[in-house]
Amino acid sequence: MTEQLPKRVRARLAALVAQYELGPAAEERLSIFLAELAEDEHAPTTVRDPSAAVDVHVADALAGLEIEQLRAAGRIADLGAGAGVPGLILAAALPNARVALLESVGRKCAFMDRVAAAMGLDNAEVVPGRAETWADGLGACDAVTARALAPLPVLAEYAAPLLRLGGALVAWKGTPDAAEDADGEAAARILGLSSADRRAVTPYDGADRHSLYLYLKVGSTPNQYPRRPGIARKRPLRASSGG
Numbered sequence: 001m002t003e004q005l006p007k008r009v010r011a012r013l014a015a016l017v018a019q020y021e022l023g024p025a026a027e028e029r030l031s032i033f034l035a036e037l038a039e040d041e042h043a044p045t046t047v048r049d050p051s052a053a054v055d056v057h058v059a060d061a062l063a064g065l066e067i068e069q070l071r072a073a074g075r076i077a078d079l080g081a082g083a084g085v086p087g088l089i090l091a092a093a094l095p096n097a098r099v100a101l102l103e104s105v106g107r108k109c110a111f112m113d114r115v116a117a118a119m120g121l122d123n124a125e126v127v128p129g130r131a132e133t134w135a136d137g138l139g140a141c142d143a144v145t146a147r148a149l150a151p152l153p154v155l156a157e158y159a160a161p162l163l164r165l166g167g168a169l170v171a172w173k174g175t176p177d178a179a180e181d182a183d184g185e186a187a188a189r190i191l192g193l194s195s196a197d198r199r200a201v202t203p204y205d206g207a208d209r210h211s212l213y214l215y216l217k218v219g220s221t222p223n224q225y226p227r228r229p230g231i232a233r234k235r236p237l238r239a240s241s242g243g
Helices: 007-019 024-039 048-065 085-092 108-119 152-163 178-191
Strands: 075-077 098-104 126-129 139-148 163-173 197-201 210-218
Touching: 007 024, 007 048, 024 048, 024 085, 024 108, 048 163, 048 197, 048 210, 075 085, 075 152, 085 098, 085 108, 085 126, 098 108, 098 139, 108 126, 139 152, 152 163, 152 178, 152 210, 163 197, 178 210
Parallel strands: 075 098, 075 139, 098 126, 139 163
Antiparallel strands: 163 210, 197 210
């Protein structure tokens, strides 16, 4: 499958695999991911050209491996998994981890199921539904990931109930404003999470405003969280209200 990709894409993919010490099996699976995106005009992403997707999707997702807690995780939940980024990329990179890809839109679930099968990922499971109602995940996850999904306080409410003590929420963000940062901190205090560790990352040239936000589960999450589906977005926890 790798040979079907343009030479520049093959070289970039090989460099990423070497950078993160992933090995040939991961390289082949990631090449299949890029090929599947390119071939499916209905793929749930606007970035399908492998020349762009190798950076915008693959390199960006692999940047999460710079977080030690994510790289060591045995059970990962990717929220709002969409086209499978970062979930399918992480499943390819971390064959010893179990990755659940939560997605509420049926056509996106169908796409991820098909691509996961094409990639030969027996450690990835597509879970149709929402984080707020995923009972099997409560307190069971070593890491929760989310990319371009929601503001920080909303992500914290989605993730905290799913994390075991010591588990990590890793959120792919741009550069949130001060109000979102403050709201994220307020939500973290309420939900049993640590203050955020913000790490600037540059997964590819031109991506100079990308950040990974890391929150650790340091205490119990009150039983009233998560609230009913939709409430976290409608009435997010805020610094100004104290929750």
